[in-house]
Amino acid sequence: MRRIHRRKLLKLSGASTLAAGSGLAGILASGQAPAFAQGTTLQWLKFVDFVPVSDQLLKGKIKDECKKALGIDLSIETINGDGIQARISAAIQSRSGPDIMMAASNWGQLYAENLVDVSDIAEEVGKAQGGYFQTSRDIAYDGKRWIAMPFTILGVLFANRTSWFADVGVTPGKFPGTWDDYRAIGKQMKSKNHPYGQTLAHAFGDGPAFWYPYLWSWGGKEVEADGKTVALNSKGTVESVKFAVAFWKECFDDGGMSWDDAGNNRAFLANTISSTSNGASIYLLAKAKADTYLTESGKPLKDDIFHAPLPKGPAGQFSYHVPFSNLVPTYGKNQKAAKDFLRWFHTKDIYGEWFTSQQGFSTGTTRMWEDDPVWKVDPIMAPFRTAAESGHFAGYAGPAGRAAAEAISKFIIVDMYTKAVQGMPAEEAVKWAHAELVKIYA
Amino acid sequence: MIEGAKWRRWVFFYVPVTAFVVGLLFPFYWMIITTIRPDRELYRPWSAPNYAPFWTTHPTLEHIRNLLTETLFSTWMLNTMFISLAATAISLFCGLLAGYALSRLKFPYAGLIGTAIFITYLVPQTLLFIPLADIIRNFKLGDSPWALILTYPTFLIPFCTWLLMGYFKSIPKELEECARIDGAPRWKAMVYIIFPVAIPGILSAGIFAFTLSWNEFIYALVFLSSPEQKTVPVGVTSELVRGDVFFWGELMAGALLGSIPVAFVYSFFVEYYVSGITGSVKG
Known part of the structure; x- marks a missing residue:
């Protein structure tokens, strides 16, 4: 057997340490999978993707490439979004579970002290890919460090029926630019039995994604920029609530009072509503099953849909998109492998494969992805390209920290509007919501 | 009439x-x-x-075909069946002994213990799953059927015990006393006299326990992770609810096929079940 001298051993171990510590470039330069990762299995818990081909790509080609590039066996578990938070809570509490967990919104802020610092990867990816959108930073950066690796942003825009809007003189290029205009059109729509559709129930995506930016556009906000002073009870908020009550009565389908996240999809696909704030899932499903989803005249529904941003209010135009991030818990035995995987996954080539498979359902977390060729494939999806630019997150104008996460999970802002629509005076509804926020931010 | x-x-x-x-x-x-x-x-x-x-x-039949060919539904059915039967058997065994002891044996605080057992049944699973996750990790049972087979009895045993306690109380003591006078020891009187009379009650407890196990969601969601280990309620919602889109046809096919074993059990034992619930043994 060939002998290895101490000096050579030290040199070799130094080189491999360097390779392991210098990121993907080091790994690739060394020409072999890093020693720490040989035989390592990483468990990644994630939402089952709306776009099935994206999960197939992850579980097939990307899993294989990961094995070749990093020597890591990737085990991906996909579950329904409603169950993820229970899994994360149990894993953090029992200090056992997946090595990487996909979280929605700012859930990571709830578990910040139990999460590995991923600042090195996040900064590296952000710098290389044109910088993060504000939403990505809001949910994954706690002011001192990156507690989560931004994964994707699900763009939220209005999905609208082209032919029904045309009937009242609205073309995709001239979509109502203000809430007043949108309401005036909605009144006509409802009189033709084509109401708008929006949830006023506890739908974790669609509820906040509409009512938060609506509030901001009127000048209302949960807290001041200091993240401590609750500022909800303001003239802007009260005006927004008063407007919403009449707006709802004149324009919306009353069924929205009980809709979960699937409610508006179902209503739109069944030709019941003319406009709703949603991700691209309505259009993509209508496109994937063109023979199934038809207009009332029997034509494919996909050819009768266009997307548009939420209108402006007195304080400007805002949007709220649903961000996702990946958490690396501190209990994990493979923390370094988990970080190396995330660094590798977010390289342009690998993430690009996954991003392309999304067909525009995901807007990417950094600005570089606005220039991706995927946006030229389908003009109906093009409005999502820059959707995330105006995005803010719960807690605005303060940070999207733990308090903001608690407020959103209790649906306080959504419930404020619901109570008013159900008959509570606007001032009372605002006072109630303000008091609830004070309890959380105190 | x-x-x-x-x-x-x-x-x-x-x-x-x-x-x-x-x-x-x-x-x-x-x-x-x-x-x-x-x-x-x-x-x-x-x-x-x-x-x-x-x-x-x-x-x-497209939705049923999709369910059976594009998901692991048949595996989930087998998993659910195995877990439910095993958890029910363990719970019934423990519930029988505990129910008999609490209703027949004279010992201090029997009533209090019976009430305490029932109260444990009322603790919601949404509170219990976090500490139980800790135990499952310590015993290295995660992602195996045993994680559920051993945790389901935490709510099934109190339920079976309470139900059987009530049933045992409705059986005349004289039946057992006759056996004791004839020389039968306590356990023989229990096994050969009381248990056969209590069959309707035992079946009722078993049916309920089986149904609760079959439909359980939160523990199955938290303790199992591999697709091939999942149970029907978790597997179906994991695969057929994608973001904000529900695949209703396949979901209903899953619900329909998943409810057949439970419906079968109920219909097969319906007479025992009714008499078990109403406590039909008369003194």
């Missing part, structure tokens, strides 16, 4: 019973019709011409 004028029978018996039966069976009918209705019909608006929400003229 209602006696008297014919209208009384209609008003006080036939009409209420019909409404009750229709109300109870409608969800099953809805599951069936949604399962066999093609997607094109499922998403038609109620206002569409010739729309028939309660039947279909183009029945299809």
Whole structure:
């Protein structure tokens, strides 16, 4: 057997340490999978993707490439979004579970002290890919460090029926630019039995994604920029609530009072509503099953849909998109492998494969992805390209920290509007919501 | 049966019973019709011409085929069956012994212990799953059927014990005392005299325990992770609810096929079940 001298051993171990510590470039330069990762299995818990081909790509080609590039066996578990938070809570509490967990919104802020610092990867990816959108930073950066690796942003825009809007003189290029205009059109729509559709129930995506930016556009906000002073009870908020009550009565389908996240999809696909704030899932499903989803005249529904941003209010135009991030818990035995995987996954080539498979359902977390060729494939999806630019997150104008996460999970802002629509005076509804926020931010 | 004028029978018996039966069976009918209705019909608006929400003229088995070929549904069924049967057997065994002891043996605080056992049944699973996750990790049982087989009895044993306690109390003591006078020891009197008489109660507890295990969601969601280890309730929702899109046809097919074993168990033992619930042993 060939002998290895101490000096050579030290040199070799130094080189491999360097390779392991210098990121993907080091790994690739060394020409072999890093020693720490040989035989390592990483468990990644994630939402089952709306776009099935994206999960197939992850579980097939990307899993294989990961094995070749990093020597890591990737085990991906996909579950329904409603169950993820229970899994994360149990894993953090029992200090056992997946090595990487996909979280929605700012859930990571709830578990910040139990999460590995991923600042090195996040900064590296952000710098290389044109910088993060504000939403990505809001949910994954706690002011001192990156507690989560931004994964994707699900763009939220209005999905609208082209032919029904045309009937009242609205073309995709001239979509109502203000809430007043949108309401005036909605009144006509409802009189033709084509109401708008929006949830006023506890739908974790669609509820906040509409009512938060609506509030901001009127000048209302949960807290001041200091993240401590609750500022909800303001003239802007009260005006927004008063407007919403009449707006709802004149324009919306009353069924929205009980809709979960699937409610508006179902209503739109069944030709019941003319406009709703949603991700691209309505259009993509209508496109994937063109023979199934038809207009009332029997034509494919996909050819009768266009997307548009939420209108402006007195304080400007805002949007709220649903961000996702990946958490690396501190209990994990493979923390370094988990970080190396995330660094590798977010390289342009690998993430690009996954991003392309999304067909525009995901807007990417950094600005570089606005220039991706995927946006030229389908003009109906093009409005999502820059959707995330105006995005803010719960807690605005303060940070999207733990308090903001608690407020959103209790649906306080959504419930404020619901109570008013159900008959509570606007001032009372605002006072109630303000008091609830004070309890959380105190 | 209602006696008297014919209208009384209609008003006080036939009409209420019909409404009750229709109300109870409608969800099953809805599951069936949604399962066999093609997607094109499922998403038609109620206002569409010739729309028939309660039947279909183009029945299809497409959703069942998708469920069976594109998901691991049959594996989930087997997992659920194994876990439910094992958890039910363990719970019934423990519940029988505990129920008998608490209702028949004279020892201090028996009543208090019985109440305490029932109170543990009332602790919600949404509170218990976090500490139980810790235990599952310590015993290295995660992602195996045993994680559920050993955790389901935490709510099934109190339930079985409480139900069987009540049933044992309705059995005359004299039956057992006769056996004791004839020289049978306590356990023989229990096994050969009381348990056979208590069959309806035991079956009722078993059916309930089986149903609770079959439908359980939160523990199965938290303790199992591999797709091939999942149970029906978790597997179906994991695979057939994608973001904000529900695949209703396949979901209803899963609900329909998943409810067959439970419906079978109920129908097979319905007579025992009714007498078990009503405590029909008379002194």
